[in-house]
Amino acid sequence: MHQPGKEQDLMRNWEQKSAVRRKAYAQFLRDADKNLILKQLPELHEEAFTRIDCLGCANCCKKYSPRFKTPDIKRIAKVLKMKEGDFIETYLKLDEEGDYVVKSTPCPFLGDNNHCGIYENRPSDCRRFPYTNEDILVKRKQLTLKNSEFCPIVYFVLEGLMKQGMNDLPQKDQ
Numbered sequence: 768m769h770q771p772g773k774e775q776d777l778m779r780n781w782e783q784k785s786a787v788r789r790k791a792y793a794q795f796l797r798d799a800d801k802n803l804i805l806k807q808l809p810e811l812h813e814e815a816f817t818r819i820d821c822l823g824c825a826n827c828c829k830k831y832s833p834r835f836k837t838p839d840i841k842r843i844a845k846v847l848k849m850k851e852g853d854f855i856e857t858y859l860k861l862d863e864e865g866d867y868v869v870k871s872t873p874c875p876f877l878g879d880n881n882h883c884g885i886y887e888n889r890p891s892d893c894r895r896f897p898y899t900n901e902d903i904l905v906k907r908k909q910l911t912l913k914n915s916e917f918c919p920i921v922y923f924v925l926e927g928l929m930k931q932g933m934n935d936l937p938q939k940d941q
């Protein structure tokens with residue numbers, strides 16, 4: 768059952784706590800039962816998004832860029848009534864992996880009160896972030912660890928998974 772007091776404690780100074788727990792997260796992601804994690808993710812993901820308000824955070828939009836894949840570029844350029852080439856030239860650059868990302872952060876589409884100016888048409892990466900309901904969470908461990916440093920939802924989900932993992936351990940004989 769949800770316990771508001773305990774949850775407030777969990778989220779208090781979460782950035783410092785997440786930094787301290789980084790090694791524990793790495794070990795957990797390496798050793799945990801992947802199938803069990805995937806079963807537990809949907810509920811924790813839902814709960815995290817109920818408890819944590821992205822509009823009060825926007826760390827991902829402020830500090831990092833999604834990849835703008837070809838369908839994203841086509842869709843967004845059309846909505847902005849721009850030629851795709853002009854859209855790319857105005858907003859994007861290629862990163863070291865050959866993906867288009869925003870030229871500078873915060874994202875140029877981040878508007879007042881942390882609203883996304885292209886929300887309905889935002890890149891697929893933005894829709895999927897922070898991957899807390901996908902197997903990417905366990906498959907791309909380094910990405911998950913990096914995201915845990917700035918995304919409170921990733922922190923919340925990892926803590927939840929680890930807590931449930933503890934509860935799933937066989938009980939010692941009394």
Ligand code: SF4
Nearest residue numbers: 821824825826827918
């Ligand atoms: S960093 Fe995480 S909690 Fe913050 S806005 Fe992005 S997805 Fe939401």
Ligand code: SF4
Nearest residue numbers: 828874876877883893
């Ligand atoms: S496109 Fe919108 S959701 Fe995606 S990073 Fe930019 S402001 Fe955030």
